[in-house]
Amino acid sequence: ELKVEQNPLFLSMQEGKNYTIYCNYSTTSDRLYWYRQDPGKSLESLFVLLSNGAVKQEGRLMASLDTKARLSTLHITAAVHDLSATYFCAVEVAGTYKYIFGTGTRLKVLA
């Protein structure tokens, strides 16, 4: 059974600090997605990572994928309050439409 684990589950950080969210998965895949969900809202796509070594950056967020380690990271640089949300990673079983989501990391950035 494919499992996707995120850590930490909860993260409270000060504005201006850096931190990394980790996403580990249990089977071979080179398709990894990051989403953001604000309270009471739906999910919004952040990054699509489709190969080993892929790195994508948008603003203060940078995502990377290491398929050999079955690990993706979402790095937050100089956090601001607007980044407060729940972040999900999802792994796609290649060649299928099956997506397995992690439990999410609830991020709170304190002013």
Place this chain on the structure above:
Amino acid sequence: ETGVTQTPRHLVMGMTNKKSLKCEQHLGHNAMYWYKQSAKKPLELMFVYSLEERVENNSVPSRFSPECPNSSHLFLHLHTLQPEDSALYLCASSQATARAQYFGPGTRLTVL
């Protein structure tokens, strides 16, 4: 309308009721998905349709019945639900595999 829309946004139903959730995507995508989001649990993929054919069915109880009449519309028919089925039901679409999914706002379902 743009993106992915879902109706109704909120639904309260008794265990003996029959209701349907509707999803419509305005993105020209080929695949549509139903997910269940419960508190403290990961999103659970329920059903996937690609080009109107069901390609994934994740051992979902038969009291949930999907329907995809065309590539833009997806329904989830509900009957004799249980209180533990109360959750946020999210619809999503994507152009194909290896593409981001676009999610609708969800239907908050409460089963009494």
